[in-house]
Amino acid sequence: MGGLWEFPGGKIEPNETIKECIKREIKEELGIEILVRESLITIEHQYPKFKVTLFVHHCQYLQGTPQAIECEEVRWVNLLELDKYTFPEANYEIINLLKSSVQKY
Numbered sequence: 323m324g325g326l327w328e329f330p331g332g333k334i335e336p337n338e339t340i341k342e343c344i345k346r347e348i349k350e351e352l353g354i355e356i357l358v359r360e361s362l363i364t365i366e367h368q369y370p371k372f373k374v375t376l377f378v379h380h381c382q383y384l385q386g387t388p389q390a391i392e393c394e395e396v397r398w399v400n401l402l403e404l405d406k407y408t409f410p411e412a413n414y415e416i417i418n419l420l421k422s423s424v425q426k427y
């Protein structure tokens with residue numbers, strides 16, 4: 323979404339599971355291998371012009387060096403640093419949940 327930071331991911335293809343989709347998108351967008359783990363949350367969000375359902379999973383890094391293959395820039399940040407970045411509206415629920423599920427810093 324123009325000018326905003328996003329978590330890597332993308333649209334599900336026919337005959338693909340959510341976990342397969344996440345693994346494929348992370349490979350396509352960042353060039354790294356991950357293990358897709360448990361669901362964190364599913365969010366339905368209505369933007370002014372369209373509606374999305376975001377299936378958010380915990381993921382474990384396996385191997386590779388993250389590269390900005392399909393975006394302008396990639397950054398690996400911790401939860402505190404996330405506050406410095408502007409995300410699409412639907413993402414704030416994810417970020418708040420991540421923060422509340424981690425021991426207070």
Ligand SMILES: Nc1nc2c([nH]c(=O)n2[C@H]2C[C@H](O)[C@@H](COP(=O)(O)OP(=O)(O)OP(=O)(O)O)O2)c(=O)[nH]1
Binds near residue numbers: 331332
């Ligand atoms: N990837 C991603 N998409 C998000 C986030 N937050 C959010 O609202 N979205 C929305 C924007 C898009 O409508 C949709 C995901 O689309 P996408 O642009 O990543 O899809 P894609 O990788 O398959 O890309 P494309 O084939 O359309 O170019 O979800 C986020 O943090 N990451």
Ligand SMILES: [Mg+2]
Binds near residue numbers: 331332333
């Ligand atoms: Mg994408």
